[in-house]
Amino acid sequence: MIKKPSDRYFLTTLSLGAILTILVGILFLDQPIAVGIMRILRSNSLLHSATATIPDTLLYLACIGTTVMWLVYFILRRHNWGSDELLQFLQLAGTAVPVSFLLKAALQFAFGRTNTRFWLINNMPLRFDWFHGAGIGCFPSGHMTVFTAFGVTIWYVYPRYRRPTALLLILLGMALIMTDYHFLSDVIAGAWVALLLVHGIRYLLKRCGANHWIEE
Numbered sequence: 405m406i407k408k409p410s411d412r413y414f415l416t417t418l419s420l421g422a423i424l425t426i427l428v429g430i431l432f433l434d435q436p437i438a439v440g441i442m443r444i445l446r447s448n449s450l451l452h453s454a455t456a457t458i459p460d461t462l463l464y465l466a467c468i469g470t471t472v473m474w475l476v477y478f479i480l481r482r483h484n485w486g487s488d489e490l491l492q493f494l495q496l497a498g499t500a501v502p503v504s505f506l507l508k509a510a511l512q513f514a515f516g517r518t519n520t521r522f523w524l525i526n527n528m529p530l531r532f533d534w535f536h537g538a539g540i541g542c543f544p545s546g547h548m549t550v551f552t553a554f555g556v557t558i559w560y561v562y563p564r565y566r567r568p569t570a571l572l573l574i575l576l577g578m579a580l581i582m583t584d585y586h587f588l589s590d591v592i593a594g595a596w597v598a599l600l601l602v603h604g605i606r607y608l609l610k611r612c613g614a615n616h617w618i619e620e
Contacts, residue, residue: 415603422596429589435530441584442524455583462546466505469554473498493561495609497554500602504553505546507601508594512541520584545586548594551576556602 445455477494480486516537522528555569577591
């Protein structure tokens with residue numbers, strides 16, 4: 405899929421590291437981290453109430469964002485406005501965001517891992533209930549998957565913004581863990597899945613031969 409040997413080595417090394425970290429998280433880190441954070445949240449009533457009922461707007465954000473990006477893309481292309489760089493970004497992000505949302509939903513259903521808060525608050529058994537995860541699945545993290553897909557698009561098309569993008573994604577991952585909405589391994593898995601997904605979509609878009617996709 406990836407032409408450059410350095411890219412293949414990078415993806416292989418990153419994937420091995422991600423898989424190892426996810427397994428270590430599932431076996432040793434997820435539960436103690438989640439329990440420790442819940443104790444901290446419960447010790448602070450204001451903090452606990454602020455994080456207890458955060459609405460899940462990911463579907464709306466994905467739908468609105470996708471619609472806006474493709475609308476702008478077609479307007480710019482129709483009138484020959486905008487640079488190839490901008491068209492690349494809109495096309496890649498406009499594809500990666502909805503696909504990443506659908507992929508995370510499929511994976512969450514397939515793995516069926518008990519939601520962190522269901523486990524902590526409702527005393528549900530913590531397990532992987534394969535292909536029975538509708539409504540309770542949390543692996544991988546949907547927010548981390550979708551936002552990392554968007555962030556990796558920025559990483560590719562606008563290299564000058566790589567550092568702030570990486571920082572924002574790290575902060576997002578920390579927020580998901582520190583509010584006990586996801587385990588550590590959920591967040592890492594979401595970021596890894598999104599990175600591989602954007603690599604694949606980027607390759608396919610280049611193969612389609614769009615005139616604003618310039619081979620590197």
